[in-house]
Amino acid sequence: HQTLLHARHDLWSAPGLGGPCGATHRALLAGHRGIASLVHATGHSPESISEHLEQLRELGLVTRCGRAVQKVASAMAAAAARLGVTGVVEARRRLYTAESLMWEWWQRELAWRRAPRLRKPIRAEHPTPLLRGRFPTKADGRADFAGALGRLLASLSRASALEAA
Incomplete structure (x- = not known):
C-alpha cells in the first residue's frame, strides 16, 4: 500500500x-x-x-x-x-471517472435509441442523477461528448467541494 x-x-x-x-x-x-x-x-x-x-x-x-x-x-x-504539479493525480482521477461515467451514459443512450419503440426502457431509473435522461446532443442531433464530459466534470467538482466542506 x-x-x-x-x-x-x-x-x-x-x-x-x-x-x-x-x-x-x-x-x-x-x-x-x-x-x-x-x-x-x-x-x-x-x-x-x-x-x-x-x-x-x-x-x-x-x-x-x-x-x-x-x-x-x-x-x-x-x-x-x-x-507546480500539486493536484495532478487528483485531476487525472476526476477526468478518468468522468470519462467512465460518460461512456456508461452513452451506452445507455445507445441502448435506449436502439430499443423498439414499444419497449423503450425508462430513462430516469439510473441511480446517478446526472446520468438520467437524454445524453446531450448538438443542434443537429449528434451526440455532444464535450458537453457531456463538461457536465460530468462540473458535477464531480461540486461533489468534491461538498465533501470537503
Whole structure:
C-alpha cells in the first residue's frame, strides 16, 4: 500500500522525474545506500541513479550524504508544489471517472435509441442523477461528448467541494 501511495504521488508526474526517479527514491526509503545498491534495487544504470540522486537532492528529498530526508511526506508535498504539479493525480482521477461515467451514459443512450419503440426502457431509473435522461446532443442531433464530459466534470467538482466542506 505504501509503495502505491508513493508511486502515485503528484511529484512523479513532473517532467523529468517520473517513475524511474520515484523508484530510486523508494529504494532509498527502503534502506539502500550507494550507487551499486541502488542499481541492484532498481535495475537502472549507474548514470541514471546519479542523475536521480542529484534531482532528489535539488528537490530536498535526499541529504548531501545520500540518505532520504526524515519528513518524507512534507518534503514530497513541498517539492510537488515547487514544481507546480500539486493536484495532478487528483485531476487525472476526476477526468478518468468522468470519462467512465460518460461512456456508461452513452451506452445507455445507445441502448435506449436502439430499443423498439414499444419497449423503450425508462430513462430516469439510473441511480446517478446526472446520468438520467437524454445524453446531450448538438443542434443537429449528434451526440455532444464535450458537453457531456463538461457536465460530468462540473458535477464531480461540486461533489468534491461538498465533501470537503
